[in-house]
Amino acid sequence: MNKKLSVLFAIALALETVIPSLLFSVKAETSSKNQSQAVQSSVKPQVSFDPPGSGKPDDSAGGASRGGGCPQEVISTGGCVIPLIPSNREGLTTTGHPTFFIYLPQNSAQEVFFSLVDENNKNIYQTKIPLTGKSGIIQFTLPENAPALEIGKNYQWAFVAIRQQGLRPDSPGIQGRIRRIETDSILMTQLQNITPLERAALYGKKGIWYETLASLAEARKLQPTDADLVSQWEQLLKSVGLEAIASQPLLN
Template sequence: MNRKPLALFAIALSLQIIIPSLVSSVKAQPTSANGSQSIQSRLAADVTFEPPGSDKPDDTAGGASRGSGCPQEVIITGGCVVPLMPGNRDGLTVTGRPTFFIYVPQNSAKEVFFSLEDQNNKNIYQTRIALTGKSGILQFTLPENAPSLEVGKNYRWAFVVVGEQGLRPDSPGIQGRIKRIEPDAALLSQLQNVTPIERAALYGKKGIWHETLASLAQARKLQPTDANLVSQWEQLLKSVGLEAIASQPLLN
């Protein structure tokens, strides 16, 4: 008896069973970029901030202490402009045109005034930023027409809310210090081909505040409904004493 036809029939039957199963498995895989990014964001390391050591901005950029600050109960009722910064308001950046974040309470002001001084107290850039009247977190990136921050230099920034009577000595405002540093070779290598959430985690471990926050904000904008990213954002702000505004929305 010739068994070859029976063997071929068995192989064909097996293929009819296996191939549809493989096709079904492939179709079940997520095909959207957002789906892939969402999985990556859940698998990424938690974003934490480790304060820098010797690289931190020094006092040559002028005083920027918290002073009396803004009490938590006043922030909750929307009574203060608050910088999204660690408690000492010192921050590192690796870019010449960093992004700043501030919480703006709901008010009638139409603008906020921004100024930047170098370590010799010389004003190098100033501008006005339009407000919407809504409470939330405003972000501002130093534009192309502003001087680029130089590596190793200290700078002082300030935001002042412009009321109906214009800029006044008693206008509500905040200030802080920033220093640009050169990222080391190891960090540059790790930053290759990573997602925004992974980038935020890498910057946070190095104590580079401005890019930690900016990368995490970018991740949230790409996936605004991702609960993990919302949680990461809130936990990061709480870790530097900003729990009162941790759940405030991003305005832009």
Template sequence: MIKHKSLKHLKLFAIALCVEVLFANTLPVQVQAQTRPQASKVSVTFSPPGAGKPDNSAGGASRSSAQCVQDTANGGPLATPLTPANYQALTVAERPTFFVYVPETSARKVFFSLEGENKNSHYQTTIPISGKAGIVSVSLPDSAPALETGKNYKWSFVIMCGNALRPDSPAVEGTIMRSQLNPTLTSQLEKATPLERAALYGNGGIWYDTLATVAELRRLEPNDSSIEATWTQLLTSVGLDAIATKPLL
């Protein structure tokens, strides 16, 4: 009889131990789920600066065909700068990142240049590309001079067909101006998550930093459907729906 009671007590103890272990393993997951920021709860939208008044000199544009002559047209979008058309595109970064959609191409190099208001060269470089269709990014390195606050800059992205620069080389252009953060926004950004920072930049009309922040999240979380949806909605909101679902290269 004593032996049967001992076995019964052992079984009850084993069951209690299993329940305790299961609860201990589940609790951190529940807490993590409660404390992790929900991407779907943070809305990233772009509010154009200047109370929504368009700037005819801003945004992006293309010259020539934006495609190499030897490349076969497939009916898809041509080279496109990821900038809001007809609105001034701002950044608060000293050395921002620029984004351009490049269609499938035989070219293996692109030429990027940035010039100031006096048309003096600020930075230029040649970048290798894979030839696959997708969105290419160009970040100014630490060796490049910082953008000056309140100054306008013009940038060009040229597809080097046949690995050479020619007058008829397909190219896209854009403008950028560095803005100064106000103390309130600076304080909010310091406490924000990456997605919240993107939302703050967007509400402040700071396009380049909004785009770069969401792009970085896409790279870090390539399987997160909510971040992908945020990216798609952001591009669509500024008329870039034709390339909103294209991959980041």
């Protein structure tokens, strides 16, 4: 074998040894990366609510503020109409047509009257919502044909249970406040192509209550048997002082 052939033969042997090794290394690295991504994707985001401003929600609000005049001992057993909002009865939203949640105990009411007024007490929208008579949490989304909430403005909403005698001054009801804020460009980018649970976690960190709750409710409806989502829902409600109704079912 001449010198040139010997060199080529040596190179061939070297390549035969090195190339499989390199391929194995690349394959192992790719497999490890895929496994890491799979583990990361299987870890569910945890939803928590960070109120805007400093500190946690004020839990010193009395029973009347949480349940429209209902005694605290009755509220603690889930026997009153209760709004699903922080204890200061205020919350932020980024949408012009937000979703509201309230808890209704089992009662004789066949409808709930909903009203929305602006900061000048001007009526914005009102409607009646039919009930099934079941005890649980109902939600109501401001319809598209209703005037949209304006950015930077405060509104007050109310739900009043209508019984057989009709709408009366002593009809059980509750009130809450809502303020629409502008969605910044960073948040808009982060909200693209993510799951409802991921949205809930993101909104919660931003202190945007109404979308936190609505997104987590959406996640629960998509996976109603997911125990982790049920647990996260209950923990979220407990974190704002709603222990009494944290385990109540979502009715719609």
